[in-house]
Amino acid sequence: MRFFYTSAIYLYYWVISIASLFNPKAKAWKEGRKGWANRLKKQLKNINNPVIIHCASLGEYEQGRILIEKIKKEDPTRAVVLTFFSPSGYEVRKNDPIADLVTYIPLDTPKQMKLFLEILSPKLVIFVKYEYWYNLMHQLAKRKIPFYYISAIYRPEQPFFKWYGFRFVKHLRKCSHFFVQDQQSKQLLLSLNISQISVTGDTRFDRVYQIAESGALLPYIEQFKSTYRLMVGGSTWPQDEQILYTWFKNYRDNYKLVIAPHEVNSERIEAIATLMNEFKVVRFTKLQETDLENAEVLIIDTIGQLNKIYRYADFAFIGGALGTGLHNILEAAVFGVPLFFGPKYHKFKEARDLIALQGATSISDTESFLEQFQFLDQDPEEYKKRSRICSAYVTASKGAADQIYQSIFEGSESVS
Structure with a gap:
């Protein structure tokens, strides 16, 4: 499974590389990840054992932002690294003072995710909504770094709940806790023998309020x-x-x-x-x-x-x-x-x-x-x-x- 998933990730990168020749968003996605490791090492001055909060894009950022503010309010000394997958999130929030550091998440390959965690050495990782990164989750579990899902929501048509989805479920079960939006999401996770679940709702309500x-x-x-x-x-x-x-x-x-x-x-x-x-x-x-x-x-x-x-x-x-x-x-x-x-x-x-x-x-x-x-x-x-x-x-x-x-x-x- 890991081989096929990683091969698909490399294929995705190849497609993005071709698209970057004529698509500005694809170009920003590719350029933003060039030399990420060296850049990250330079930016990490005075940042130790941070909490990583990962958002796909701006929509997920609005869900994660209110939690980042809460973390900083309760403990200003706790470092927070905010990561994005999409240029539409990163480019808008790359200078956001809410976090100690804002960066792209690297390509989800075993080598890059291993290096990513070696450089950051996070205390824990929080995924917003339903980001699924197989190799990152594998490395987190291997290093016994807790990871959580917040404002998560699941639907029956997602791959996890299909007959072929059992290979994806293994890493979901390693999640420390799921904070889901509704009862349906809880029941779907329970059907996968995942029980570390709380129905807490969507943090976007807190943000818009x-x-x-x-x-x-x-x-x-x-x-x-x-x-x-x-x-x-x-x-x-x-x-x-x-x-x-x-x-x-x-x-x-x-x-x-x-x-x-x-x-x-x-x-x-x-x-x-x-x-x-x-x-x-x-x-x-x-x-x-x-x-x-x-x-x-x-x-x-x-x-x-x-x-x-x-x-x-x-x-x-x-x-x-x-x-x-x-x-x-x-x-x-x-x-x-x-x-x-x-x-x-x-x-x-x-x-x-x-x-x-x-x-x-x-x-x-x-x-x-x-x-x-x-x-x-x-x-x-x-x-x-x-x-x-x-x-x-x-x-x-x-x-x-x-x-x-x-x-x-x-x-x-x-x-x-």
């Missing part, structure tokens, strides 16, 4: 919104923006529109500006050049604003679920914003929950969105009901970070 409680204000959004109502398109893709374009043609007299695309490269921003060119469009990076109060559409062409913009939203259309999968809905829900998103949401527990509670609405196309929006826009009482459902759901679901911290660092799973 923290953002809401901070009360961060955005004067430019206040000026842009003025006396209008506001629709926020969050983490959108082209198919989402097409729907919002048609919607805005019908509602521009009473609404303004913020679009924060999932990708903010120049091609995507230009495409959105072209789509919306019949309206008065302003970009975040050019606010000083525009009469903001008279603008109709605001394009957020940078990272880091969206989770604070939702405070001002009357409605939110969350992108991704018309394509590969839904993006973060909790950042909007915490502010009591009724939600719309596409049909591909079933992998996400919070989306299933809010659909069942009637705080969110799934649409399949422009026509269904216009129909569902009109109903809600014209019924103030139903709007207030859905708003209360969203905010109450987040409030009732927070607390995972404290439970996880206490278990790993203070309780029965404590690591001194």
Whole structure:
């Protein structure tokens, strides 16, 4: 099994190497790992026996961040190394002061992971959500270094739970403890004879609640919104923006529109500006050049604003679920914003929950969105009901970070 897995990893690296010739993200992935060992040795000055917290990308970072903050608050002397797999996470957070060091995780081969652990000599490792690195886990178990999964969520269709998945399960069983999001995940792990499990929920609830409680204000959004109502398109893709374009043609007299695309490269921003060119469009990076109060559409062409913009939203259309999968809905829900998103949401527990509670609405196309929006826009009482459902759901679901911290660092799973 190890031979075939490692061969697949080398094949993946070969594919990425070819893609890096014409794909900027693949190039960043490859370039970021060049000379990683020597660079890591130089960066490790005054960092001893750290806690490694590994995130695939930005979404997982938001789940891990609240735990890192908790670790640093309770023990400022404890070193934390934050690792990423994806350039979209590393490039945005490489200078983040929240951790003592931010780096790429190396390629998951026996040689590289052995060297990685020799250099870092970690106290423990925490994987966020469901990152699975066979050779890293093998080396951790071999060295008797505890490792944990937090905010983990599992589904029956994942390889671990198929007839051929038994070869992957061996290393899962070596995990010190699983902190899972729901009962289904617990039952699935139990079916693999894994019993070191706690249902603690998703740390993202703690993170978005923290953002809401901070009360961060955005004067430019206040000026842009003025006396209008506001629709926020969050983490959108082209198919989402097409729907919002048609919607805005019908509602521009009473609404303004913020679009924060999932990708903010120049091609995507230009495409959105072209789509919306019949309206008065302003970009975040050019606010000083525009009469903001008279603008109709605001394009957020940078990272880091969206989770604070939702405070001002009357409605939110969350992108991704018309394509590969839904993006973060909790950042909007915490502010009591009724939600719309596409049909591909079933992998996400919070989306299933809010659909069942009637705080969110799934649409399949422009026509269904216009129909569902009109109903809600014209019924103030139903709007207030859905708003209360969203905010109450987040409030009732927070607390995972404290439970996880206490278990790993203070309780029965404590690591001194």
